[in-house]
Amino acid sequence: MIWGIDLLILLLVVICAIATITIKDLLSATIIFGVYSFLMCLLWAEMGAVDVAFTEATVGAGVSTILFIGTILHTSRRSKD
Amino acid sequence: MKILQERIKHTKFGESLIIETAIRIMVPFIQLFGLYVIVHGHYSPGGGFQGGVILGASFILIGLGYDFKTSLSRMQEKTNIILGNLGALLYTGVAILCALMGGLFLDYSALDKLIPMGPIEWRSFGIFLVEVGVGLAVMSIMVSLFWDLCSGGDLDEGL
Amino acid sequence: MEDFITLVIAKYNYWIYVILMMIGFYAMIGKKNLVKKLLGMNIFQTAIILMFVSAGVKKGASIPILDKHEVLTHGIEAAQIVNPLPHVLMLTAIVVSVSITGVALAVILRIYRKYGTLEEDEIMEKLGQ
Amino acid sequence: MIYQSSIWPLMAVLVSLCGAIPILASERKPNLRESWTLLIAAAKVVIVASLLPTVLNGGGFVFTIAEVIPNVPIQLRVDAMGMFFALVASILWFFTSLYSIGYMRALDEHGQTRYYASFAVAISATIGVAFSANLLTLYLFYEVLSLSTYPLVTHHQDAEAKKSGRKYLTYILGTSIALALPAMLLTYQLAGTLDFTSGGILAASGASPATLGLILVLFLFGFAKAGLMPFHGWLPAAMVAPTPVSSFLHGVAVVKVGVFSILRVIFHIFGPDLLFDVNLGVVITTIASLTILVASLIALTQDNLKRRLAYSTIGQLSYMILGAGMLTAAGMTGGLLHIAMHAFGKITLFFCAGAIFVATGKKYISQMDGLGKRMPITYLAFFFGSLSIIGMPPFGGFISKWSLATGAIESGQLILLLVLLTSSMLNALYFFPIIYRGFFLPAAKGEPEGIKEAPIFCLLPLSITAICSLGLFFWPSIFLQLAKMAVIP
Amino acid sequence: MTTSNLHMYVMAAPLICALFVNLLGRRSRTYIAPLTLGSLLFSSVTACFVLANALKNGRMSYTVGNWSPPYGIELIIDPLAALMLLLISVVALLATCAALPTVQREHAGKEHLFFTLYLILIAGLMGLVMTGDAFNLYVLLEITSITTYGLIAMGKGRAVLSSFNYIIMGSIGACFYLLGIGYIYILTGTLNMADIATRLPLVQGDAAVATAFAFLIVGLFIKMAFFPLHGWLPHAYSDAPMGAGVMIAPLMTKVTIYLMFRVIFSIFSPDYAFYQHAIIQNLIIWAAAISIIAASLMALAQRDLRRMLTYIIIAEVGYMVGGIWLANTQGLTGALLHIVNDALMTLCLFLAAATILYRIGSLHFDDLKGLYQRMPLTMLAFTIGAFSMIGVPPTAGFFSKWYLILGGIEAGHWEYVAALIFSSLINAILFFRLIEIAYFGNGDHGHGHKQTLPPTGSAPWYMQGSLLVTAVTLIIIGLGSGQLVQGVIKLALPAGF
């Protein structure tokens, strides 16, 4: 286990999380959230939790993002904060 | 003008031959993989839930690549709901069946009285059964979530 | 100082999860946009999942999928395999989280249909009239 | 005292409670409904009277309904004190039922079914209070009584009734929840039981005098039905009710339930000895004396006949509490006895007020000039009643007042005697003008000629109760004996 | 195998029937009522046997899947859990009688969806009271939440907004609970409540245990709408469809309070929860007192029956939380008894509200004039429920309040005692205001408010029947509270109380 990569991913995860909640365009925020999920999934795979990683990859980065996008397209992309 | 609008409505916007073909080729493999993940959950990562999501994703992909109507025609809404119900029913039914067969709730080895094949083997098989149930339910619900959320609940116009 | 650095090395994973959790929590209660709140909720839940998964990690251990015959004949040393229990729990938690997300999105759609906006303060203004 | 287990106390309570059902059922047949009412009233008198001999012989009955709280069951018990009150209430209910029929029919009131049903529940609760074996049971029936009288007070369902009903509930329910309930809980916490035991249950608890004083004050004001000032305001307000309600409930049942509860607390929760030891009798007598004097003075200024009677009631109620507060045998007997004597007197007065209203539609004393000549029986009865209240011989009121006065002397607090005498004088001052106006002043000009006595159903009960007040002077033995047995076990 | 599966059938019946309601109900409406009522009736009857068994044999440990306790999921059926099972099934059964016609009117075409969610919610609540596993509790908590979100969002008006608000708050609560469980898992390595309880005292880290405790309790506080965290409840419960509110309002908060009881006594020890942090204990009791007073005052400001009732629910939560944290026998007895009583009281009032809504089409105070003449039986039951809320003997509400106040006196928490009495008074005002409106107003001189109300028909007999049964039960429970306390609740109190 190379803790450099570990730390890098963790840092990226935090950056993605902050970006997700600060970006005003909801569609972008959702996509970044997908990235966040995917990074999370990497992290867990690296920690040995393959099943969880698998699930997160299919659900968090996949279906969840699509659902978000579907909703946003039916509502509005705009966010004041 | 009106005719033009009609025509725009009928020519499926946002579709290209490449995407359609790619999806047409990919979907069966994705579904196969989904089934593999469900069935092979005992020996590799995955299981009912992940496989179910993948199966569902294949239908979602149809909905994304083609249009809404096509995905609805591939999987009837009614069938979908019945499948989801059957999945949940399979799980709870097995659980109850274990209790009715004289064991405890969800004690798969009690099913040995039904078909004798060894209590431990039954545990393995019981897990398989419920995984299939989970897979069915999850697939159906994922598709249903997609349909409803991406069409705003009307099931006519999708993404 | 030495102690502090060892503490950092030993615990930084936990700290990252606390930071993520704070980000999510803040979005849930501080943001006005309903979708943002929901994204915050998802971040919150992933943070918790991260915590659980971290709890199952063992240095130098392998994934919890074994060789059936090997194990049945020779047995296995528990320290070689990561702790599978948190994984199981978190599978459930992920499912729960996606279910809630689904329901919340449906509710958001209805809210938009009714009020034409997703900003909390604008909705409140509309209600006030 | 040996109590024998028996279902009859429960029957005494239930007979009218269950009686409410046939009354409600026969809504469309007034005659049937009124027959039910009378039948139930008669049955109640019979049941209560049938328990009397045993009690007079020093026995008693007990019946446990449910075991609700450790050491505190919901239990009925018939002892001398309860018997005393139950007897008064059940006899007078019979007369009131008769009177109600006449009154309600003459005025053609609406909602008579509800009226009779509520009345039946109310009398049930009254008997329940009388036969309660412990404070919890008493509280239970006390609350039932408060709630069941609400429809009676607000019978007219107009704005004034609404206002009075609100006031009524605020005072009665408010005090019972805010004051009596905590007091009861404190008692339970200190004593571990709530059983009425002669000699009291708090004596053994070793509570400090301050705590005891607090509990006592909470009880005194908590049972606001007794009308101790400053929690008396509901009684004049409740006079908007039809007169039979005022006469029976606010002359007898409701107010006496309040007094009875306080007497129970003094006799059987604290015990006179404990009160004497920590010198808390003074608290009771002070509050009671103030109420007596102030209420009598206010009564002088009232022009509405029923309101004057209401203030008079407030004053008279405090006599009973005053008697108990003297903590002497004679005083306590007098207090208890006054329940009966005042009941017979006051109900007569209210009946007369009602009869006047039925016959003439008049409510105010200033309009009643010269009525005595046209309604001689009513006015004579009124005369008897007021004499009894004032305490003149040969009327029942004299006996209780005499006993009270003896008690005051025994206790050495001569100021109390002064209070009694002053108040009697004030009583005379606010009653005699009415009679004087009735008999000796000429009727006002423009008075319609056709005024005559109220219907027979009104007239009969009031004559009987008036005669009873007279008779009680000569044959007070049953009540006297019961009162004595209650005070000296 | 000596252990019985009875309690599992209690829970499984609504669960399985829920799936069938969805399958068959979409074909024809006629399947729904028999399936729903049948399963709940079965549950109620079975729950009686479970309770009898539990009283006879004492606490029973049941392992799902026949794995010995720390490895498999353990269920605990003690008298209290059995009592809660019975309570839930009976309340649900009675509520369903009112829910069926209401839903038929409000959500025609969606009944199968409604009742599927409804039955799963009931099954989830039943699972909650039995579980002995901390993580299983989380999953079940989420089941109940997610069904509730759905049910509430089906309502009219601003229901969706309330539902979203509830989703956010509920998720925060559940996440906090999960965080607490995570901490405990990291410290002890187990999820079984009994196992945690044995291993927790050996754990070195005091800070982590305290954090875990704080998050578990705060999470549950959010879920039960305890005072500063109550903001979501009034809207959520008053905007919910009446059919759902009738069942959710009596059960949800009560079950959560029961869970708090379980967490305190099964995971932690009373010694840890109450005595090591006396400041926290005082703080919570103060919060309970403030909660009671504030919620009562808020209720006073409402002009709609259902909103008023929701605020009363918050006040009642204060009663029970305070009672548990008083940490003495009387307080605990009172709190547990009040869980039972309050569920029935709230049920009675909500059933009455549902019946009135069905008939009149509105619950605004101005529209309730003269109800005593129009619906005497309903108002009679309502009055009994109101008396119970106020605490008039011999209705049930009086007796639990009795124990609670005694507990407060014993513990010397006078603020709590004062709050209880104050709230009784406020309740008296609240309900008598209503009773006055319903008793007096003759409806015809409406002051401009008299709009056209939806067409009304008299409520079906089973709706009124369940209401009357509830009202009578209130009195029976009141008279039988001695037996209830001695026979069940005394057995349920943890050791040392």
Place this chain on the structure above:
Amino acid sequence: MKALAFVATLVTGAILLYGTMDFPAWGDPQAPASVHLSTHYIEEAVAETHVPNIVTAVLGDYRGYDTMFETIVIYCAGLAVVSVLRRSR
């Protein structure tokens, strides 16, 4: 409002951080979580259920009750979405 949220977040985070002080070091094989329950699963699960993927074994059998409700949760989510979104006909 934002300030309040921020403060609440900080307080929550601080408490959580305070709690992590007592945690075992990250990846410690001797941590309580790694030595108590999970060893049983790792060592016995295959023999007891004949499933080599321990996660599946625990998910499907040891904690099958959880998983059953997990399925119900997602089932409910689907139903809830349908019931919330569909306009009633």
